[in-house]
Amino acid sequence: MAVLRPNQPAPGTRLIALAEIPAPGAKAFTFGAGKERFECFVVHWLGGAIGYVNECPHARTTLDWSPDKFFNLRKDALQCGTHGALFVPESGHCFLGPCKGKSLIRFPVRLDADGWVVVAEDTPAT
Template sequence: MKPARGTRLVEFAALDDPGAKGFSFGSGRDRYECFVVRWRGVALAYDNVCPHARTSLDWQPDAFFTLDKSALQCATHGAQFDIASGHCFLGPCKGRSLTRLPVDVDAEGWVVVV
């Protein structure tokens, strides 16, 4: 189950730039996973689901980047995604994209679902 509009996910200042933090809501068949990325001073969020194998991207908690932090990477088959757009440019799902979760930073500095 996706988080409701207005749900606070993380304090923006608590994220490195670049940095990411994963979240899980619900359980079982209703479980929903997403992650927030801080990239070049902007907050972005994506569903934590690779469009190729439908697996989580992170290989350990909050590990969503390539080693040089130039792209997001799926731990299952190594697909790489543009951080700003979620577009896959390398790997088995090339040409497809991650699903964006709309977020913004509120007046108190929290990344919130919009």
């Protein structure tokens, strides 16, 4: 099992009903405050949910350029609001920008039987 970061929600924590996130779209979450806060986001993509830590691998800033705005205008890639890097939504891999070749850190989520996005046990491979 992956090591939890400070204030990272525990496995089993319900975050949001997937139907509440536009498709494609994303929703940000913050747990805790200050230097110990944990920021993540859930992407509604191709009918499923994918979670990422909300941190660009280049500048370590959050990706969203406005609250819950993670996609580029064409809604076919995640875009960093700081330097414009583009990421593949299903893998988090950066294909354009200053962090090309690097990837976002996965945050483990799953869908429960009621359609809620829930924090999962293990971190998927990146």
